Amino acid sequence: MITSRIIATLSLVAIVCGGGYWAGKNGIGKLLEPYLGWSRMAAEAEPRREPTGAVIYYSHPDGLAEYSAKPKNTDDGRPFMAVRESEDVSFNATGTAVPVTETAKAERKVLYYRNPMGLPDTSKVPKKDSMGMDYLPVYEGDDADSSTVKVSLGKLQRTGVKTALAEKTTVSRKIRVPGTVTLDERMVSIVSMRTDAFVEDVADVTTGDQITKGEDLFHFYSKEIATAGAEYATEMRNGGKPGPETGSALRLKNLGVPTATIASIAEERKVPQSIAYTSPRDGVVLERMAVSGMMAEAGDILFRIADVSKVWVIADVPEYELSAVRKGAVVSVTVRNLPGTTFKGTIDLIYPEVQVQTRTTKVRIELPNPDGQLMSNMYAEVEIEAGAGNPVVAVPNSSVIDTGDRQIVFLDKGEGRFEPMDVGLGVRGEDMTEITKGIAAGDRVVVSANFLLDAESNLNAALSALTSDEVKP
Numbered sequence: 001m002i003t004s005r006i007i008a009t010l011s012l013v014a015i016v017c018g019g020g021y022w023a024g025k026n027g028i029g030k031l032l033e034p035y036l037g038w039s040r041m042a043a044e045a046e047p048r049r050e051p052t053g054a055v056i057y058y059s060h061p062d063g064l065a066e067y068s069a070k071p072k073n074t075d076d077g078r079p080f081m082a083v084r085e086s087e088d089v090s091f092n093a094t095g096t097a098v099p100v101t102e103t104a105k106a107e108r109k110v111l112y113y114r115n116p117m118g119l120p121d122t123s124k125v126p127k128k129d130s131m132g133m134d135y136l137p138v139y140e141g142d143d144a145d146s147s148t149v150k151v152s153l154g155k156l157q158r159t160g161v162k163t164a165l166a167e168k169t170t171v172s173r174k175i176r177v178p179g180t181v182t183l184d185e186r187m188v189s190i191v192s193m194r195t196d197a198f199v200e201d202v203a204d205v206t207t208g209d210q211i212t213k214g215e216d217l218f219h220f221y222s223k224e225i226a227t228a229g230a231e232y233a234t235e236m237r238n239g240g241k242p243g244p245e246t247g248s249a250l251r252l253k254n255l256g257v258p259t260a261t262i263a264s265i266a267e268e269r270k271v272p273q274s275i276a277y278t279s280p281r282d283g284v285v286l287e288r289m290a291v292s293g294m295m296a297e298a299g300d301i302l303f304r305i306a307d308v309s310k311v312w313v314i315a316d317v318p319e320y321e322l323s324a325v326r327k328g329a330v331v332s333v334t335v336r337n338l339p340g341t342t343f344k345g346t347i348d349l350i351y352p353e354v355q356v357q358t359r360t361t362k363v364r365i366e367l368p369n370p371d372g373q374l375m376s377n378m379y380a381e382v383e384i385e386a387g388a389g390n391p392v393v394a395v396p397n398s399s400v401i402d403t404g405d406r407q408i409v410f411l412d413k414g415e416g417r418f419e420p421m422d423v424g425l426g427v428r429g430e431d432m433t434e435i436t437k438g439i440a441a442g443d444r445v446v447v448s449a450n451f452l453l454d455a456e457s458n459l460n461a462a463l464s465a466l467t468s469d470e471v472k473p
Contacts, residue, residue, distance in 0.1 A: 110139055191280070211305060394429070407424070
């Protein structure tokens with residue numbers, strides 16, 4: 001059994017060796033070379049270049065998009081890989097990734113070297129600081145515009161720089177202020193006598209009751225009205241022509257006698273013992289002072305009636321918000337006793353004064369109230385759509401850096417160059433800010449990581465100012 005296995009093994013070795021000799025003799029290796037590339041790859045293989053330059057960051061050992069500015073370990077304890085300057089990438093004009101080599105850097109002239117910590121310390125020759133960090137080279141052309149920031153396009157993803165276009169749009173925001181529901185003063189009627197009269201047969205209506213136009217409120221007798229009515233009746237009996245604008249008829253009208261009563265006197269040629277006073281409008285009885293049997297003097301208020309189909313909301317807008325509020329602006333109103341219900345209206349009037357104690361200005365909002373849900377003196381929460389009514393140049397809110405003394409926006413100039421621009425601000429909306437000067441529609445602005453660019457720009461400007469007279473190669 002063992003002898004058979006040994007014979008089989010020797011036979012297999014002889015076959016393999018013989019096949020290899022035959023393949024070599026007949027050039028089979030050369031036929032396979034284009035496909036396998038054994039000899040050619042071995043001949044053309046270049047030795048791996050060792051990375052050079054300082055360590056600029058650390059990357060995840062598995063190639064994940066995780067980076068660190070200092071040594072770091074993964075969750076499972078493996079160290080991040082150091083990436084040196086020669087291993088970093090940039091992009092050429094066509095978008096192709098190319099390595100940044102020392103040769104490429106050497107093509108530009110080094111003007112001087114600056115402190116890596118941003119201190120006002122420079123050197124004409126390479127050196128290290130007290131902690132062993134290399135001074136950073138400043139190349140020719142880098143100091144042409146000290147405020148312009150130049151970032152390697154290969155690093156933009158790591159820094160999180162994002163851009164957007166400035167556009168022409170309508171900028172709006174919501175101003176939330178308190179308000180109070182009030183009656184529309186144009187829809188309130190006062191019922192009073194124009195002459196002394198006795199009041200009788202007061203209608204069964206009380207304060208708060210709904211009343212319709214033409215409904216009887218009370219009856220009254222007035223000696224002066226009776227005398228004028230008798231004169232008018234006599235004129236009609238003597239062939240006078242009825243008309244409310246002449247003679248005794250005009251006198252009756254001026255005394256407050258209803259037109260229907262004047263027409264009745266002209267037709268029947270007699271004065272009624274008492275005259276009915278009717279409601280001048282549909283509405284709610286706000287006040288009832290009339291009592292049966294009372295003597296009402298001229299000017300006494302007997303009823304006060306208000307039409308509540310429309311109401312006003314008077315809101316208090318702070319003085320500093322007035323520039324963003326305009327007549328006709330859309331307003332949303334909510335009240336506490338109707339949660340979930342929103343009433344829509346518009347600003348009807350901006351009062352021409354500022355309250356001294358509160359430094360607020362009242363604005364008037366007109367609201368429809370067909371169901372009478374809004375009642376006088378209700379507390380209201382008002383939300384005003386404020387902002388420019390016409391399209392303006394605007395940028396996202398995050399693109400504006402406001403230092404208090406100045407407001408800047410970084411323009412994307414292309415090829416990794418970002419330039420800070422002083423801008424004038426208009427209305428600041430929920431998402432967009434109006435730009436009144438500095439940039440135009442279509443400009444590309446930085447909306448993310450712009451504070452990093454601002455810090456670099458300030459550093460560049462400070463170094464340029466400090467070294468402009470000291471370092472000149």
